[in-house]
Amino acid sequence: MTEIIAGVAIPQTPAAVEATSFVQKMTSPLIFHHSRRVFIFSMLRAHALGLQPDPELLYLSALFHDTGLSMPYSDVEQRFELDGADHARKFMLDRGFSDAAAEVVWTAIALHTTPGIPGRMGAEVAATNFGVLTDIVGLGLGELNREQVEEITAAHPRGDFKNEFLRAFVDGLSHRPDTTYGTVNADVLEHFIPGFRRTSMVDRITGSVWPQ
Numbered sequence: 001m002t003e004i005i006a007g008v009a010i011p012q013t014p015a016a017v018e019a020t021s022f023v024q025k026m027t028s029p030l031i032f033h034h035s036r037r038v039f040i041f042s043m044l045r046a047h048a049l050g051l052q053p054d055p056e057l058l059y060l061s062a063l064f065h066d067t068g069l070s071m072p073y074s075d076v077e078q079r080f081e082l083d084g085a086d087h088a089r090k091f092m093l094d095r096g097f098s099d100a101a102a103e104v105v106w107t108a109i110a111l112h113t114t115p116g117i118p119g120r121m122g123a124e125v126a127a128t129n130f131g132v133l134t135d136i137v138g139l140g141l142g143e144l145n146r147e148q149v150e151e152i153t154a155a156h157p158r159g160d161f162k163n164e165f166l167r168a169f170v171d172g173l174s175h176r177p178d179t180t181y182g183t184v185n186a187d188v189l190e191h192f193i194p195g196f197r198r199t200s201m202v203d204r205i206t207g208s209v210w211p212q
Contacts, residue, residue, distance in 0.1 A: 005155045006148035008043045010036075011059045015095050022091070023063045030164050031066050033156040034135060038062040040152050042131025045140055046123060049130070053123035057101060061108035061128045064088035069172030077176045079183065085109035113184055136165070166192070 003010040010016075024032045039062035046053050068083025085106040092102040108128040111118045118129035133139040141149065169188040173180055177196060180186040186198040 005040055006044065006151045008040045009055070010039075011056045013056050015092070015097070016056055016059050018095075019060055019063050019091065023067060027067055027070050028168070030159075030161070030168060031070065033158075034161070034165065035063045035066060036156045037135045037152055038065065038128070038131040040131075041134040042127040044144055044148065045130040045134060046127040048143065051123040051127055053127045057104055057124045058127055060088055060092065061105045061124055062131060064091070064105070065109045065112050065128060065132065069168055077179055079179045080172055080185070081110050081113055115184070
């Protein structure tokens with residue numbers, strides 16, 4: 001039976017159904033509900049902008065995009081976005097997706113916090129970023145139908161999302177602060193962790209091994 005929220009059909013392919021169960025079990029309700037909202041907002045924003053993303057690939061991008069906050073992919077310290085992207089790619093390749101399809105989802109997740117670039121890329125990459133921005137900072141929210149937004153948040157409640165999501169960032173990144181270099185994630189650690197000071201590009205240039 002097709003699940004429709006705010007006029008958006010939730011993909012029911014075997015991979016989508018399995019990914020839904022996987023992410024729901026392996027992450028917190030906060031991340032799960034956020035990820036599902038991101039998909040729906042991504043589809044609505046895509047439609048408004050004339051983009052035509054593949055719904056299944058967009059759904060997998062949205063579901064896995066924040067899994068790296070709670071599920072480090074390996075012992076190697078890397079950006080949480082890369083953890084999520086690696087999770088998604090392995091999930092897809094293990095289930096017979098093409099390398100090209102897995103690469104689309106990997107890129108959408110890896111770049112979802114990067115300002116300015118995803119929106120100029122392919123439909124799935126751009127739409128994922130737009131959906132994230134809508135759910136996190138409300139970008140484009142005023143352009144959406146109010147009844148649709150209410151239906152989305154009824155199906156996937158926000159609760160105390162602002163505070164809880166920031167806490168999830170701190171919990172997921174405080175043990176690997178160096179991975180936030182050059183990203184918006186450093187904003188969170190600098191705000192919440194006493195004594196944390198981000199390394200800037202100026203620091204790296206002036207502190208390099210070059211004598212001049």
